[in-house]
Amino acid sequence: MHIPIExxxxxxxxxxxxxxxxxLVRRNLFIVLFSVELMMxxxxxxxxxxxxxxxxxxxxxxxxxxxxxxxxxxxxxLAILTALFRNRKTLMVDTFDLMKx
Amino acid sequence: xxxxxxxxxxxxLAVIGALGVITRSNVVHGLLLLVFTFxxxxxxxxxxxxYFLAVIQVLVYAGAILVLFAFVVMFLNLREFQQLEQLHxxxxxxxxxxAPLMLAEFIFVVTGVTYASVGGGLSPEVIAERGGNxxxxxxxxxxxxxxxxxIASLILLVGMVGAILLAHKxxxxxxxxxxxxxxxxxxxxxxxxxxx
Numbered sequence: 384m385h386i387p388i389e390x391x392x393x394x395x396x397x398x399x400x401x402x403x404x405x406x407l408v409r410r411n412l413f414i415v416l417f418s419v420e421l422m423m424x425x426x427x428x429x430x431x432x433x434x435x436x437x438x439x440x441x442x443x444x445x446x447x448x449x450x451x452x453x454x455x456x457x458x459x460x461l462a463i464l465t466a467l468f469r470n471r472k473t474l475m476v477d478t479f480d481l482m483k484x
Numbered sequence: 485x486x487x488x489x490x491x492x493x494x495x496x497l498a499v500i501g502a503l504g505v506i507t508r509s510n511v512v513h514g515l516l517l518l519v520f521t522f523x524x525x526x527x528x529x530x531x532x533x534x535y536f537l538a539v540i541q542v543l544v545y546a547g548a549i550l551v552l553f554a555f556v557v558m559f560l561n562l563r564e565f566q567q568l569e570q571l572h573x574x575x576x577x578x579x580x581x582x583a584p585l586m587l588a589e590f591i592f593v594v595t596g597v598t599y600a601s602v603g604g605g606l607s608p609e610v611i612a613e614r615g616g617n618x619x620x621x622x623x624x625x626x627x628x629x630x631x632x633x634x635i636a637s638l639i640l641l642v643g644m645v646g647a648i649l650l651a652h653k654x655x656x657x658x659x660x661x662x663x664x665x666x667x668x669x670x671x672x673x674x675x676x677x678x679x680x
Contacts, residue, residue, distance in 0.1 A: 394495045398498065409571065410568070414511065418506060421502055427541075431528075434532075434534070436601050437603075438603060446537050450544055454640065458552065461556045462650035466651060
């Protein structure tokens with residue numbers, strides 16, 4: 384029996400919204416980065432589900448590239464985080480308001 | 485039938501883990517719950533017959549990327565942040581309204597569309613005939629996806645150089661150990677000098 388594609392999409396939407404909520408609500412920069420990873424995983428689920436539906440492996444290959452980008456993003460994000468922490472001694476994102484954003 | 489039950493179990497556990505990630509105030513707990521979520525997503529990949537991706541999800545995502553996070557969490561002294569306010573004071577009310585609204589919109593759109601399969605492609609039977617998931621995926625990856633594959637290696641190179649450049653401490657204190665978050669290290673970047 385095949386799992387319906389809608390299930391993948393609903394689960395992916397749930398994970399994505401949870402990740403987006405984390406990015407918008409939490410003040411700790413670490414949790415914000417975790418939430419970004421969650422959102423990437425939601426997208427991966429979508430790609431794999433559609434890859435199975437259309438019987439085409441390009442979707443699964445794209446997940447590999449998403450993981451590559453996630454690895455690079457984690458490395459650069461953590462480097463920025465350590466540099467920020469060294470200079471400001473805090474990780475709460477709303478304290479970084481030098482550009483009045 | 486068993487597949488569907490397993491999917492629901494994995495999905496429920498993944499959502500519970502994800503909710504835990506954004507509600508815990510302890511970063512280490514959040515990180516472990518994130519690993520838990522990713523393992524459940526790997527289980528869903530297995531159910532979808534994406535075997536290679538399930539292994540990569542465990543090895544690379546949960547095993548390497550999140551361990552990198554864990555290392556940085558251990559380097560920094562984060563205990564003092566747990567007592568602080570964890571949520572944005574105003575934004576949380578807006579998100580409380582907007583997030584369920586957006587979720588309802590997603591689910592409305594997603595369930596309102598009928599998805600027709602192209603079919604006739606690489607079904608699990610065809611993949612098994614041609615040598616398995618890894619074999620067929622490798623043929624696609626080094627065939628029509630060769631250019632994106634090479635660009636991905638470039639992204640990793642740029643990420644590596646960028647990480648080294650950003651995390652490198654300017655101002656050369658060669659014989660001194662780095663003071664990670666104990667508060668006694670003098671900030672040495674141009675950023676602080678601007679403020680003075």
